[in-house]
Amino acid sequence: xxxxxxxxxxxxxxxxxxxxxxxxxxxxxxxxxxxxxxxxxxxxxxxxxxxxxxxxxxxxxxxxxxxxxxxxxxxxxxxxxxxxxxxxxxxxxxxxxxxxxxxxxxxxxxxxxxxxxxxxxxxxxxxxxxxxxxxxxx
Numbered sequence: 001x002x003x004x005x006x007x008x009x010x011x012x013x014x015x016x017x018x019x020x021x022x023x024x025x026x027x028x029x030x031x032x033x034x035x036x037x038x039x040x041x042x043x044x045x046x047x048x049x050x051x052x053x054x055x056x057x058x059x060x061x062x063x064x065x066x067x068x069x070x071x072x073x074x075x076x077x078x079x080x081x082x083x084x085x086x087x088x089x090x091x092x093x094x095x096x097x098x099x100x101x102x103x104x105x106x107x108x109x110x111x112x113x114x115x116x117x118x119x120x121x122x123x124x125x126x127x128x129x130x131x132x133x134x135x136x137x138x
Contacts, residue, residue, distance in 0.1 A: 007061045011097045011124070012040060013131040015057070020044050027056050029084045036084045041092070054092040056085060057124060062102040071112065074098075078121060097124040100134050 012022060020042040027041035040057045058081060060074045074096055082094050098107065103125045106112060116123070116137075123137040 010128040010131045011059045014133045056094045059097040067106040095122045095124045100127050
C-alpha cells in the first residue's frame, strides 16, 4: 500500500472515530469541463432537529524531500477546491489534513504560518499511526 493510500485510510479512520459519517470517497465536483476530486466528504449530525455539519477534507502526506514543494501543491489544490465548493456546495467547509509531525515542524515556520492565515486554511492535524485527529484548526 502506498503512503498516500495509508494516510488516506488513517484520516478516514480518524474521522470515523470522531463520529463523522463519510459521504463521499472521493467527493467529485464538476464545473462544466473541469472535474475536481477532493479526498473525502463527511457529515456530522449535530442534533435530532438541527442541520448537520458538512466538511470536505484534502489529505496530504508531506513525504517528499521538499516540504515547500508539497505545500505549494497543497495550497493550490486547497484554493481551487475552495472555489469549486463555493460554487457547487457552499454549505461544505474545506479542510487540509496534515500529519502531526509536519505540523509540529514545517507548519511552525513563519512563512507557512502567515500563508495559513492569509489564505484562511482550515487544518485537520492527524496522527497517521494512531489514526486520530490531534487538532482542528479553524
